[in-house]
Amino acid sequence: MIDRREFVTTGLLLAGASTLSTPVLASPAADIGIPNPELFIYDSRYPQARELAKTMGAAGVKLIAIEGDFTPVWSATVQPLWKQRPMVVAGMTTERALFVLQTLAADYRMKLFQSHVMELVGGSEPLHQWLLVPRAPKQQ
Amino acid sequence: MAILPPGVSAESFATAIQRLRTVVGNDWVFTSDEDVHPYRDHFSYIKNQSNELIPSAAVGPDRVEQVQDIVRIANEFRIPLYSISTGKNFAYGGPSPNVRGSVVVDLKRMDKVIEVDDKRHFAVVEPGVSYIDLYNYIQERGLKVWIDTPDPGWGSPIGNSLDHGIGYTLGFYRDHFGAHCGMEVVLPSGEVMRTGMGALPGSKSWHEYKHGFGPDPAGLFGQGNFGIVTKMGFRLMPQPEHWRTGMVRVPKRADLIALIEAVNYLSDLGLIGEPWYGSPLGALSRNQEFIDAARAFNADKLDSLAAAANLPSWEVELQFYGSAGTTKAGWDYAQEVITRKVPAARFVDGESFSVPLTPAQIQNNSAPYTSRMRRNITQGVPGLGVWYQTTRTDNNPNNWNETHIGLFSLVGRSGEAVMQAQKDFYEIAQIVGLPVTMPGITSTPVNWYQHAFLMGSGFAAAGDNTPEGKLKATKVLRRILEENAKRGYGDYRAPPILQDDVADQYSFNNHVLHRFNETLKNAIDPNGILSPGRAGIWPVAYSSLRGSLRK
Numbered sequence: 001m002i003d004r005r006e007f008v009t010t011g012l013l014l015a016g017a018s019t020l021s022t023p024v025l026a027s028p029a030a031d032i033g034i035p036n037p038e039l040f041i042y043d044s045r046y047p048q049a050r051e052l053a054k055t056m057g058a059a060g061v062k063l064i065a066i067e068g069d070f071t072p073v074w075s076a077t078v079q080p081l082w083k084q085r086p087m088v089v090a091g092m093t094t095e096r097a098l099f100v101l102q103t104l105a106a107d108y109r110m111k112l113f114q115s116h117v118m119e120l121v122g123g124s125e126p127l128h129q130w131l132l133v134p135r136a137p138k139q140q
Numbered sequence: 141m142a143i144l145p146p147g148v149s150a151e152s153f154a155t156a157i158q159r160l161r162t163v164v165g166n167d168w169v170f171t172s173d174e175d176v177h178p179y180r181d182h183f184s185y186i187k188n189q190s191n192e193l194i195p196s197a198a199v200g201p202d203r204v205e206q207v208q209d210i211v212r213i214a215n216e217f218r219i220p221l222y223s224i225s226t227g228k229n230f231a232y233g234g235p236s237p238n239v240r241g242s243v244v245v246d247l248k249r250m251d252k253v254i255e256v257d258d259k260r261h262f263a264v265v266e267p268g269v270s271y272i273d274l275y276n277y278i279q280e281r282g283l284k285v286w287i288d289t290p291d292p293g294w295g296s297p298i299g300n301s302l303d304h305g306i307g308y309t310l311g312f313y314r315d316h317f318g319a320h321c322g323m324e325v326v327l328p329s330g331e332v333m334r335t336g337m338g339a340l341p342g343s344k345s346w347h348e349y350k351h352g353f354g355p356d357p358a359g360l361f362g363q364g365n366f367g368i369v370t371k372m373g374f375r376l377m378p379q380p381e382h383w384r385t386g387m388v389r390v391p392k393r394a395d396l397i398a399l400i401e402a403v404n405y406l407s408d409l410g411l412i413g414e415p416w417y418g419s420p421l422g423a424l425s426r427n428q429e430f431i432d433a434a435r436a437f438n439a440d441k442l443d444s445l446a447a448a449a450n451l452p453s454w455e456v457e458l459q460f461y462g463s464a465g466t467t468k469a470g471w472d473y474a475q476e477v478i479t480r481k482v483p484a485a486r487f488v489d490g491e492s493f494s495v496p497l498t499p500a501q502i503q504n505n506s507a508p509y510t511s512r513m514r515r516n517i518t519q520g521v522p523g524l525g526v527w528y529q530t531t532r533t534d535n536n537p538n539n540w541n542e543t544h545i546g547l548f549s550l551v552g553r554s555g556e557a558v559m560q561a562q563k564d565f566y567e568i569a570q571i572v573g574l575p576v577t578m579p580g581i582t583s584t585p586v587n588w589y590q591h592a593f594l595m596g597s598g599f600a601a602a603g604d605n606t607p608e609g610k611l612k613a614t615k616v617l618r619r620i621l622e623e624n625a626k627r628g629y630g631d632y633r634a635p636p637i638l639q640d641d642v643a644d645q646y647s648f649n650n651h652v653l654h655r656f657n658e659t660l661k662n663a664i665d666p667n668g669i670l671s672p673g674r675a676g677i678w679p680v681a682y683s684s685l686r687g688s689l690r691k
């Protein structure tokens with residue numbers, strides 16, 4: 001089982017070259033328990049993302065690989081799951097993919113809980129490591 | 141952060157929210173900050189400012205009767221509503237309202253594809269059906285029709301068409317509002333109205349003949365605030381057997397005039413889909429001689445520099461829908477027509493695919509030339525790939541000016557008009573103090589609407605991301621709009637922060653059109669509850685807010 005803290009830490013450890021300027025768990029929500037991710041969406045063009053996917057996969061998290069564009073997996077794979085219920089989704093993608101995911105997730109009662117940019121060596125488009133979580137249930 | 145609708149007390153609002161909960165259920169009334177957050181505009185130039193257009197709440201009905209009840213409650217409590225379909229109107233305000241504190245009526249739960257007829261070629265959908273949903277519905281059932289999608293496919297036929305959105309296939313279909321046929325609307329009174337043949341109970345042709353009998357008010361619901369649309373019919377293109385492209389290149393600057401005439405002719409005969417214009421001379425934009433010639437609009441010099449670099453001045457990529465034979469004949473005929481007008485034109489065969497297309501044919505560009513055309517959208521396949529070209533997000537607010545706010549001006553559909561616009565936009569850029577080094581002499585129009593050209597008004601935002609910087613940039617945009625209007629250019633669409641400005645420019649005969657719209661608005665919606673301020677139409681109840689975003 002991976003917990004949220006472990007997810008983030010694992011990601012950061014694997015990122016190797018990442019430089020952190022802000023505390024990763026700076027959010028005030030950091031102390032709220034978040035269940036393990038059910039999905040890990042990653043940009044398979046990046047070795048860091050592939051590495052983390054291995055760890056996530058070994059822990060039983062469903063893996064969804066994209067190559068930049070999220071379109072190919074949206075209708076067939078992700079939307080049917082999100083239609084069932086909001087869920088915790090972890091990811092390592094470019095910011096552009098994150099924008100698309102975050103916007104779509106909002107339609108399914110999820111929100112971006114955390115995102116952290118990882119500066120990569122070599123000037124490629126930065127990777128973001130992020131966590132989408134269900135929004136709080138409604139109060140009567 | 142508790143935001144209230146203007147003029148509504150906290151107590152009264154709480155009662156109204158309670159009433160809304162009884163209509164749609166507790167789960168579908170959103171009031172917390174985190175639930176309201178998705179209804180803010182990520183692209184807003186006034187993000188996090190005290191005047192940001194944040195709603196007070198959102199409500200998600202799942203059927204027409206609920207929409208009617210919501211409207212009645214809003215009338216009772218004098219609460220402004222703002223209806224969205226899929227709410228993805230990025231660059232034009234996203235899901236956010238014109239009036240801070242409005243309650244967003246989010247229609248995404250009304251997501252039924254009611255009908256797709258692939259013999260009579262139309263679809264009928266509810267507001268929450270996205271282009272991606274409609275495409276999937278058609279594919280899953282093997283129906284023989286194509287949709288016409290805007291670039292990001294997560295928008296909806298209803299939301300997009302109601303903001304006069306556009307697509308990329310044949311002219312008739314890419315004007316999305318023009319291609320609608322019959323709608324159902326909840327009026328500000330809460331009554332349900334059907335337009336066209338829908339007004340005739342038992343009609344067999346609601347989605348075929350849109351005019352019905354007598355004046356057709358359908359146009360009022362496009363960029364308007366006269367009702368909440370709950371169903372709409374759209375004409376669909378029959379699935380063609382074949383798709384083909386070809387590139388046309390002409391050597392001289394002045395050839396644009398004849399080229400556009402020829403392409404207009406082909407287009408208006410219904411032979412081609414959207415033509416994609418461009419100028420390969422952009423490659424010379426760092427060459428000082430070229431810059432000097434551009435500044436002087438010296439066509440002879442520009443021509444000689446183009447010839448020396450072995451570059452054509454203009455190109456246009458054409459696309460043909462039909463059978464293998466008709467598309468080939470169409471391409472041959474296009475070459476004949478264009479050669480008659482521009483004997484020096486050169487042609488390169490592009491792609492030639494039979495339909496259904498393979499995923500690779502949809503995504504790839506295997507044309508033997510550099511193409512500007514994005515395949516999937518010309519083939520009616522919705523996607524989200526455009527977001528990999530441009531984006532601005534909460535996570536990275538610093539690239540806020542990398543994407544467009546969406547200012548496209550209508551220019552005449554001729555080469556002369558395009559070249560005049562290039563001059564005008566350069567002059568305007570200088571007047572408003574933009575740091576432009578040369579005129580956009582290579583800028584070309586988009587022919588989204590078959591019978592009209594739109595051109596970006598040449599706005600290059602300065603990279604100041606502070607609130608003051610954004611305010612300054614907004615003022616520059618307003619100045620550009622004013623200067624455009626002085627020269628006869630108006631915009632086709634605008635985000636809420638600029639809608640009053642654009643509306644003001646449609647001022648013929650002492651703003652009679654605007655006054656007419658507002659007279660209707662006040663008569664139909666006496667409490668002014670439906671999307672007040674949209675397109676600059678302010679009902680009396682909210683008229684004090686007119687122009688308030690200019691401050």
Ligand SMILES: Cc1cc2nc3c(=O)[nH]c(=O)nc-3n(C[C@H](O)[C@H](O)[C@H](O)COP(=O)(O)OP(=O)(O)OC[C@H]3O[C@@H](n4cnc5c(N)ncnc54)[C@H](O)[C@@H]3O)c2cc1C
Pocket residue numbers: 223224225226227228229230231232233234235247267289290291292294295296297298299300301302303304305306307367368369370526527530543671674
């Ligand atoms: C990079 C980029 C590319 C884009 N490309 C295109 C493009 O190719 N073509 C194009 O047209 N646009 C384009 N846009 C603009 C925009 O993203 C799309 O038009 C999008 O489809 C609009 O969002 P929507 O369909 O979800 O409509 P919505 O946001 O649901 O609706 C738009 C507006 O219409 C009104 N409205 C919606 N539903 C109703 C209703 N049921 N009753 C009454 N009023 C209603 C509301 O005022 C609403 O704000 C682009 C934007 C960006 C940033």
